[in-house]
Amino acid sequence: MTATTHTTTLVSLTADGPLRTLVGDIATAALRSTTAEPGDRTDVIRYERLCSQLESHAWRAAAGGATCLVLDEAPDGPGLPVAAHDMADPLGSALADRVSHQAARLVRHWLAEQNVVVALTVPFAPGGSGFPLTGREPAPDVAAPWRAPEGVEGRRAVEARFRDQVAAAVGPDAAGRQPVSPSGVHNRVLTEVLRQYVAGHPDRRVDVPIAYRDGSAAADPFPLRCLRPADALPAQADVTLRLALLSIRHTEMDARIDGAWLRNAEVSRPRPAAQTDEFVYATSLEQLAALTDHGRRTAVLHLYQTGLDCAVVGFYRAVTVHLLRHPGSVAVVPMFAAAGRPGGPDQTVFHQGEPWTAEGLR
Incomplete structure (x- = not known):
């Protein structure tokens, strides 16, 4: 049986003004989410939305010929999916510390050139490593959407x-x-x-x-x-x-x-x-x-x-x-x-x- 794994592509992007602003906003939202009150997802939702914008930008850049490196698996441990030369990761170890030794050398080289590095992870891609699905429970069915009665809102x-x-x-x-x-x-x-x-x-x-x-x-x-x-x-x-x-x-x-x-x-x-x-x-x-x-x-x-x-x-x-x-x-x-x-x-x-x-x- 074919196993499944995670495939990650590291993309090196030129750090122009809008991209630097977006990366800074992601780091700020991530930091604020760690101090939010229990159940308050305002900054979590903002962080996810901003990360989606960054991923879309990185996918377009990769398709257009940006410098990339394909890894066999996702970076280990918690942390941001993005790295910049002057940014500390509020969620965990830096991106360069969560990839293989060879990949880390290239990430640090890109960062030294003042670029931004984005990790694009594709889950459940076919590969030769990872965890086989044998013996696991199937995913539950998608819940039916709830619809409010007509005229009921807020x-x-x-x-x-x-x-x-x-x-x-x-x-x-x-x-x-x-x-x-x-x-x-x-x-x-x-x-x-x-x-x-x-x-x-x-x-x-x-x-x-x-x-x-x-x-x-x-x-x-x-x-x-x-x-x-x-x-x-x-x-x-x-x-x-x-x-x-x-x-x-x-x-x-x-x-x-x-x-x-x-x-x-x-x-x-x-x-x-x-x-x-x-x-x-x-x-x-x-x-x-x-x-x-x-x-x-x-x-x-x-x-x-x-x-x-x-x-x-x-x-x-x-x-x-x-x-x-x-x-x-x-x-x-x-x-x-x-x-x-x-x-x-x-x-x-x-x-x-x-x-x-x-x-x-x-």
């Missing part, structure tokens, strides 16, 4: 798509259950849709996988169809608190709250969204247990929310799991921010959502 379309995802995930076809993606969904939509579908009974629990736009998948599924929502908040709670979900995100909340549930410095770090989800989930589960003395006390939390989707999902997964373990011990009242009256003493108005709580099943 945030309403995002809500409709997320609601359709969750509805499909709790359906009877467990073998074909697809992950739910909360990335880019408004925090109020996330909270209200998940609350709607968390209603049910522990005996009919459905564990739904969560996957984020950056490609990371949550280690723990979200339990749905598993709680019997209580009709009202506890008449007498041992603890009642007003808390921001994350500290120092929206200072206009400070006059209304007693504190913050999580430290922003610990949550908003550059890492895959699923890792942030897992951190928020584990921390919240531990704090809920301590706050309620493992279900022996009752607590009411008025939660002033912020829009970090992976933090919202991680927190409410923890609330759901805690209520499964200790029904009736906690009630979370979501508080959603909306614009206030222009020129008024307080520019932000908060609307109360449906509480997350459950009837005691002891």
